[in-house]
Structure formats: structure tokens, C-alpha cells
Amino acid sequence: MAEKRCYYEVLGVSREASDGEVSEAYRKLAMQYHPDRNPGDEEAVTRFKEAAEAFEVLSSPEKRARYDRYGHAGVDGGGAGSHFSDISDIFEAFGDIFGGSAFGDLFGGGRSRGGRRVHRGADIRCRVTLDLEEAASGTAKVVKFERHQACKTCQGSGAKPGTQPEACEYCNGRGRVVQSSGVFSVQRPCPACRGQGAVIRTPCTDCKGQGFLPGKVTRKVDIPAGVDDRTQLRLSGEGEPSPDGGPPGDCYVSIRVREHELFHREGLHLVCQVPIGYSQAVLGAKIDVPTLEGRHELTIPPSTQTGEVFTLKGKGMPDPRYGGRGDLLVQVQVEVSKTLNERHEELLRELAEVEHAEVTPKRKSFFDKVREYFQYGAPEE
Secondary structure: OOOOOOHHHHHOOOOOOOHHHHHHHHHHHHHHHOOOOOOOOHHHHHHHHHHHHHHHHHOOHHHHHHHHHHHHHHHOOOOOOOOOOOHHHHHHHHHHHHOOOHHHHHHOOOOEEOOEEOOOOOOEEEEEEEOHHHHHHOEEEEEEEEEEEEOOOOOOOOEOOOOOOEEOOOOOOOOEEEEEEOOEEEEEEOOOOOOOOEEOOOEOOOOOOOOEEEEEEEEEEEEOOOOOOOOEEEEOOOOOOOOOOOOOOOEEEEEEEOOOOOEEEEOOEEEEEEEEEHHHHHHOEEEEEEEOOEEEEEEEOOOOOOOOEEEEOOOOOEOOOOOOEOOEEEEEEEEOOOOOOHHHHHHHHHHHHHOOOOOOOOOOOHHHHHHHHHHHOOOOO
């Protein structure tokens, strides 16, 4: 497979190009390489799809930011035109920058049914929340969302039971009317039936002639191991139905991963801060540290400094795309006890003498100070 070209190079714009410049560059390339202008030219089709993929990314502030930072890997590019199943998807996605649906109409592109153009249903979104352990192991979740469904009374026709929609007399049921525009014959949606090709004389009383009613849907979602916060999973065909007999849209499930009380995630790696005592840091020790699978024994070498990091290979998050696992990074923090008994204090003062370290003199208790006050009187100023 040939290496993918830089999206800025594809559109012929600089990295500082404005949104308007990006749109104008894509418009020119789309007109130049449109398949109807280049019949039988596979290279033109490839360039047409490549330009559409570049525009899809660079016209979105979020995708453009990820692309600028991570390149093609940041936007999941998989080959020229890989974001679209066919050319008609490009018409559906970007027809608006050519004045409504005129881009697809101009060249007769897009899916059609019975001689009229049909449109894909709208995409919808829902959310599911996971614990870090669920994100690490993978799980199945039930999601609930709302979308329109065919009216049971009229079976989605929009017409009152016993009646049928009638062919539009203005466009003869085609749903489109032809208008001349310079050297081209431009098709437009019929103004009488709004592109439907049919009119409903007696609408269904339940759906008011719409053919659809809002309803709740429940679906099971298989979530792969290693998903990160803000990952999106697609449920193909689970979006809104098409208003004119086309394919339905998709449902995008947005993943949210709760903050964990012990682990902080950094990509595929996990970071955990573990406290150790002063004697453990100085003399070394074997301690139990938490992992997603349970306890793990970690050897702390002598003279360990606070903030040092120990790596446990393969104890991090699994990679959902390429396999393998990240690491667990254990950062130790040397803690000083807030409560010392007399023996602790005695030993530490002996250590201070050996190290020739200056320490705070032993503090007298409140009762010691009261006793000395009455024995010797108040100290002189």
C-alpha cells in the first residue's frame, strides 16, 4: 500500500490555512476530479476520494488538531477514501459546501430509489461509563437511547390505514425537478413534495403523516479491552431512519472511564504512587504494590530516594488495536511518621549524632515546663 500523502499537501494549502481556504481548495479539487467529468479514470476517482478524506479531517477543528499533533495515526486514516464506503457518501457528507445538495445533484451522484435521490438517516450518540478495571479487561454493556421508529399504525407510510401516499403530480413521482444552470442541467428537490416523490392526502392520526414516532431502544455493546476515555464505538445502522427510504444512520457510543483511586492512566501505562517508610528507603525492603490483577511483590533497593520510579513490565493497559500491554510505573514516596515513641526518637537522635546532623533539641512537655516554673521561677528576660 502506498504511503498516504499529507492532507495539507493533498489540498494544496498551508498548515496555517483558514477554514475558508480549506473549503475552497477542496471545492476546486472535487470539481476537477469528479468521476462524471472523468469517466473511466480510476486515478481521478482515487484523487476525488483522497481530497474528500483530507477535507473531512481539516474541516473539523477537533480532527485537525489531532492530525497536526499525531499525523494520520491521530485520525485513524486507513487509506485514501477509507472514511467513505462509496462516492455517494461523499455527496451526502459535503454537499452543503456546494450550496445544499447541488454538488451531488449537479452530476447525478448519490443513491437513488425509483429515480429519486434518497438520503442516509442522521447519526445519534449515547454514552456509557466504565471503571478502569472494566476498561482494562473489556466488558459488555447495555445502552439505552432514543430514536425514531416506524409508526406501527401506518407501518411507516405516514398515510391513514386504508389509504396510500399518491405520486406527486408536479414531478411525476420523481421527487426532482430539472433546472438549467449555465452549461449544466441541475436537479433540485421538488418544491411540491419536498423531494419525496409522493404526497399524503390523508395523514395517519398517530404520527401526523410523518411515518415515524420517537421511541426508546436498548442494545448490548461489546467493549474491547484497553479502551480509553472518550473512545467512540459505532453501532452500524442503529441511528435515525432515513426520511425517504435510504439507509439508516449510525449510533456512536462515547466511552467515559472513571478516575481510579490508585492508578492514573497515561496512554497504555498506569502510574501508581506507593508510600514507604524511611527505614525501608534506607535499608531496602520487599513491599506489596497493587496492580489491576492483584498484589505484586516489589523489591526496593537500599538508598532509594523519594520520587524514584520502578517499572513493572506488562502490568499496564492492553492495546486494543495492536495487542500487547503497557507498563505499571510505581513511584515511591518516602513518608515521615507524624507520631514517634521515645525509642524511635532515641534511635533517630543517635543517627543524627553519627551523621553529625543538626536537629531540633528535644522539646519539653507542658507539664515539665510547669514544674520548672514553680521550682525556679519565671525565666529572666
